[in-house]
Amino acid sequence: MSPTSTDFTPLAALVDAQAALRPRHPAVVLDERSVDFASLNRLADRVAAALQRDGVPAQGAVAICAATSIEYVAAFLGSLRAGVTVAPLSPSLNPQTLRAMVQDSGACRLLIDASTHQALHGLEAELGIPCIALDDSHAGIAFGQWLAPEHARPAAVDVQPDWAFNLIYSSGTTGVPKGIIQPFGMRSSHVQRATQGGYGPDTVALLSTPLYSNTTLVSLFPTLSLGGTVVLMRKFDAGQYLALAARHRVTHTMLVPVQYQRILAHPDFASTDLSSFRYKFCTSAPFSAALKAQVLARWPGALIEYYGMTEGGGRCELRAHEHPDKLHTVGRPSPDTDMRLLDDQGRELPADAPRDAPGEIVGHSPAMMSGYHNHPAKTAEAEWFDATGKRFIRTGDVGYFDADGFLILMDRKKDMVISGGFNIYPSDIEAVLLEHPDIADAAVVGVPSERWGETPVAFVVLQPGAIAQAAALLDWVNGRLEKMQRLAALELSQELPRNAIGKVLKRDLRDQYGRAP
Structure with a gap:
């Protein structure tokens, strides 16, 4: 759906329609509590009416920094119903970063809970905006008291597809997070294409990420x-x-690779009835071919990997159950997506370029960010326009398309190591490391080298019970790498630093190596 589509229906209106159609159908379940569509919709109405009562205008903003709860979902939906942009923020960030994000978002209300209040160390007062406690705790104005009366209805808002739906702050794996403006039209396009993944009124989706x-x-x-x-x-x-999957007869799930790995390794996996699963999805971090093969072999239902960015633009889809010979790829571009490759000068690679010639991946689709909030220069850096003026989003990833049109990722452009003038892709080295039977996890980063400019080093997590030595592993892997790829060092780690959705924080590894004695 494009931002000007005449078929645009605001997401909160779709939920309102579901509440009218099937009011008693369970909408959200958390622990032992279940809220049906009628109750969720009434709660969203009360949130929207409360925001309007407080003078929060359409296209204003609120921030939510709290643990997962049903009230969180209702507050998000209610804000959207009022045409208000939501900035969902991670409670695990340090107080200074959270403060900077709230201020950057322009939020005039902050919805928090007791755990966030403790983490903020009293910075709420510095923000100068009312705080609302979703859990009715001492963290702020109690949510139940702040809500509009039980049967309040908000004034109708003519939400436009180009209005900001939410501000998603980047994960910060490579620097200071930026607020990604996703418009209402972008989120609506997500709903439209979800039917291709089997979503519908009989879906039971189990979600375990924040x-x-x-x-x-x-x-x-x-x-x-x-x-x-x-x-x-x-x-x-x-x-x-x-x-939970067995109890609720789950049909759909969205997981990141490290979660698949941990679930498959759990002693209860083999004895758990997972026959209700129809679709399993994966995104957000590299998904190894070996792990995909395990999921296909051991877990019922289709497996679909999505490759894309929060910023939108290009999106690839690998239906692994239909293409078991393509597990080393991230699939083909989605039907509504135009993806191209650029050379180091930002020029499109010609159609007659060698099939395996890598380039930076750029993409265009109906689901594209408006830009980075308050960062026009960063927005311009993220955009590429073809000769006709068509707008693409730069991914920062390097890859190429095989003869069947499947995208093979090589690495993040910023993670590429340039050693002695050669381009080294850490993912290639990580793949070799993971072939060793004693290695459970691995990450490779580039560190400064007086001789080569940069040189690759590896951080490795051993399998439970393994007693391999770092020196022996270094010799083993270097014996299997090309000369220019060889590691300068290999360090054993208890675990790799990851953010909440499983991405390895390579910046932290570089810093860790730099602090090593």
């Missing part, structure tokens, strides 16, 4: 908009996930 993550929202909103049920987890735990 509500501030785009990974979660791309499944949450389509499920609710199409009349399905969302089962939420406060925090991911593989054993609890399996118990």
